Amino acid sequence: MPPTPDPGANTPGATDPARIRNFCIIAHIDHGKSTLADRMLQLTEVVDPRQMRAQYLDRMDIERERGITIKSQAVRMPWTIREGDRAGETAVLNMIDTPGHVDFTYEVSRSLAACEGAILLVDAAQGIEAQTLANLYLALENDLHIIPVLNKIDLPAAQPDKFAEELAHLIGGQPEDCIRVSGKTGEGVPHLLDEIVRQFVPPVGVADAPARAMIFDSVYDVYRGVVTYIRVIDGKIEARERIKMMSTGAVHELLEIGVISPEMVKGGALGVGEVGYLITGVKDVRQSRVGDTVTISSRPATEPLGGYKDPKPMVYSGLYPIDGSDYPALRDALDKLKLNDAALAYEPETSAALGFGFRCGFLGLLHLEIIAERLEREFNLDLISTAPNVVYRVVTEEGDEVTVTNPSEYPTRKIAEVYEPVVRATVLTPNDYVGAVMELCQGRRGSLLGMDYLSADRVELRYTLPLAEIIFDFFDQLKSRTKGYASLDYEPSGEQRSDLVKVDILLHGEPVDAFSAIVHKDKAYNYGTTIAAKLQKLIPRQQFEVPIQAAIGSRVIARETIRAIRKDVLSKCYGGDITRKRKLLEKQKEGKKRMKMVGRVEVPQEAFIAALSTSDGGDGGKGGGKK
Numbered sequence: 001m002p003p004t005p006d007p008g009a010n011t012p013g014a015t016d017p018a019r020i021r022n023f024c025i026i027a028h029i030d031h032g033k034s035t036l037a038d039r040m041l042q043l044t045e046v047v048d049p050r051q052m053r054a055q056y057l058d059r060m061d062i063e064r065e066r067g068i069t070i071k072s073q074a075v076r077m078p079w080t081i082r083e084g085d086r087a088g089e090t091a092v093l094n095m096i097d098t099p100g101h102v103d104f105t106y107e108v109s110r111s112l113a114a115c116e117g118a119i120l121l122v123d124a125a126q127g128i129e130a131q132t133l134a135n136l137y138l139a140l141e142n143d144l145h146i147i148p149v150l151n152k153i154d155l156p157a158a159q160p161d162k163f164a165e166e167l168a169h170l171i172g173g174q175p176e177d178c179i180r181v182s183g184k185t186g187e188g189v190p191h192l193l194d195e196i197v198r199q200f201v202p203p204v205g206v207a208d209a210p211a212r213a214m215i216f217d218s219v220y221d222v223y224r225g226v227v228t229y230i231r232v233i234d235g236k237i238e239a240r241e242r243i244k245m246m247s248t249g250a251v252h253e254l255l256e257i258g259v260i261s262p263e264m265v266k267g268g269a270l271g272v273g274e275v276g277y278l279i280t281g282v283k284d285v286r287q288s289r290v291g292d293t294v295t296i297s298s299r300p301a302t303e304p305l306g307g308y309k310d311p312k313p314m315v316y317s318g319l320y321p322i323d324g325s326d327y328p329a330l331r332d333a334l335d336k337l338k339l340n341d342a343a344l345a346y347e348p349e350t351s352a353a354l355g356f357g358f359r360c361g362f363l364g365l366l367h368l369e370i371i372a373e374r375l376e377r378e379f380n381l382d383l384i385s386t387a388p389n390v391v392y393r394v395v396t397e398e399g400d401e402v403t404v405t406n407p408s409e410y411p412t413r414k415i416a417e418v419y420e421p422v423v424r425a426t427v428l429t430p431n432d433y434v435g436a437v438m439e440l441c442q443g444r445r446g447s448l449l450g451m452d453y454l455s456a457d458r459v460e461l462r463y464t465l466p467l468a469e470i471i472f473d474f475f476d477q478l479k480s481r482t483k484g485y486a487s488l489d490y491e492p493s494g495e496q497r498s499d500l501v502k503v504d505i506l507l508h509g510e511p512v513d514a515f516s517a518i519v520h521k522d523k524a525y526n527y528g529t530t531i532a533a534k535l536q537k538l539i540p541r542q543q544f545e546v547p548i549q550a551a552i553g554s555r556v557i558a559r560e561t562i563r564a565i566r567k568d569v570l571s572k573c574y575g576g577d578i579t580r581k582r583k584l585l586e587k588q589k590e591g592k593k594r595m596k597m598v599g600r601v602e603v604p605q606e607a608f609i610a611a612l613s614t615s616d617g618g619d620g621g622k623g624g625g626k627k
């Protein structure tokens with residue numbers, strides 16, 4: 001019979017910091033983080049069993065469907081220790097859910113900074129993966145105490161003994177320190193909750209100092225405006241005060257403050273160590289940025305908390321509506337999405353091939369896919385996206401510096417140097433596939449930084465790779481070359497000078513902007529021939545001969561030709577059947593509407609779409625990578 005919890009222990013604003021435990025769960029994708037979180041909600045009785053649904057915390061439909069967590073959330077759960085000498089002691093657990101994907105590393109790091117402890121969750125049938133490691137390193141950088149946990153012990157394929165050894169080897173300590181649970185059946189979870197209270201330290205802060213709270217997430221809600229998630233470090237934030245964002249100095253009226261348990265519960269204040277939400281009535285998450293420090297405007301703190309970074313797009317792509325009349329709808333949809341996504345950047349652009357659209361900046365490829373999917377699904381837009389590219393820094397011979405986010409902005413003047421972003425990638429693979437992984441990384445211009453054996457059959461490889469080489473199909477290639485066993489994680493690591501060139505594709509002498517690409521010199525030929533050959537197949541013959549050329553500046557590196565025909569739609573209409581003739585002419589006119597003119601050449605839009613949408617269409621490096 002568990003002791004009755006102490007009700008005073010759970011009053012927001014008045015919770016003794018010594019009772020608080022702020023923690024997060026870090027795990028590789030699919031290792032069961034959401035399922036374990038669900039079980040904790042159930043055991044701490046913050047969710048009515050009748051309202052329990054799978055992945056309670058993943059609110060967005062796409063998140064639930066794809067089974068990935070995009071936005072972090074925080075839940076307050078009272079818990080009374082059940083076993084051992086401290087049984088009966090009540091604590092307030094704040095579980096901060098972290099996004100699991102590499103594109104959101106900065107959000108993960110902010111969520112971790114709001115915690116004192118982390119549960120390192122590992123699937124007992126899979127073992128340690130690249131994201132387990134990457135997140136563990138981030139947690140250690142933030143000085144978090146780690147509790148190693150093996151999940152899915154109910155699975156027949158689980159090998160908890162083997163992986164407990166591996167985990168102990170990785171983080172130090174004994175294999176017995178690993179807690180074994182099943183998020184599915186609930187086995188071991190009450191013990192884990194007890195251990196959270198025992199092992200994690202309570203937050204420390206100065207109660208009477210000017211208030212400082214860190215924003216670790218902010219989401220846009222249609223009814224309430226921006227909801228900002230904060231962790232109070234020092235002082236107290238009380239309802240009805242005016243708050244100040246320290247990065248911008250902007251002051252906002254505080255309309256509501258409270259905790260999430262697991263729905264919003266309005267309160268009077270949040271004190272040292274507490275985690276909760278703020279509502280100020282701002283309508284745009286960019287005014288409430290992750291990593292920023294919130295203080296009280298009447299008694300502001302002087303020093304913000306460290307670690308604030310502006311979100312910076314890493315990958316750019318053009319988004320165009322297939323039907324040109326959808327352009328205003330696309331603009332409205334992007335405006336709406338931006339309210340909830342401070343990292344999304346876009347500006348209008350025009351393409352001769354694709355018409356009016358937007359150049360959009362994303363944190364990474366998954367971010368791009370999620371936005372494109374939301375635009376199609378939630379806003380019913382049919383879109384075509386151009387091959388993604390990274391941001392280049394180009395220095396001309398005159399010494400000017402140009403930032404290129406779109407190949408069409410590549411300077412035509414003489415170029416002295418080009419710099420491209422690079423990442424530090426960690427690949428974890430079984431021993432048998434080390435050769436295949438190395439071959440792939442070398443083909444993508446990678447340089448090996450180091451290699452470690454985590455256990456007899458699991459190897460960690462660290463590479464520096466150009467970001468441009470991994471944003472296309474690197475992950476797919478890695479998976480297929482290792483039968484799905486390898487995992488990947490990466491983080492930005494500055495830039496490097498490279499031998500890059502811009503390849504243009506010309507149709508009858510006119511460049512087609514949608515196909516221009518910045519590629520490595522050694523891969524330019526491959527890119528040129530691939531695209532030229534593809535367009536040659538896709539573009540119908542015209543009344544004159546059409547050369548398709550790939551060129552670097554004025555130097556042609558590849559050529560294909562579309563031979564001429566004389567297309568006479570009326571040739572089949574012998575006799576004077578005027579209605580039939582008119583019908584055919586009408587039909588031809590219809591067809592023309594979807595044609596784009598590139599110089600004198602008529603190209604069906606489908607040809608552009610087909611050439612862009614196949615995976616090797618945009619990846620100049622792919623062929624090169626296979627050599």
Ligand SMILES: Nc1nc2c(ncn2[C@@H]2O[C@H](COP(=O)(O)OP(=O)(O)OP(=O)(O)O)[C@@H](O)[C@H]2O)c(=O)[nH]1
Pocket residue numbers: 027028029030031032033034035036066067068069100151152153154155181182183184185
């Ligand atoms: N057998 C078994 N399956 C589990 C257990 N925990 C999770 N799963 C299953 O593993 C899959 C992934 O679980 P999630 O909880 O969605 O994983 P996650 O780590 O939250 O995934 P992301 O949010 O994408 O990182 C789901 O199909 C779960 O049903 C467990 O303890 N036992």
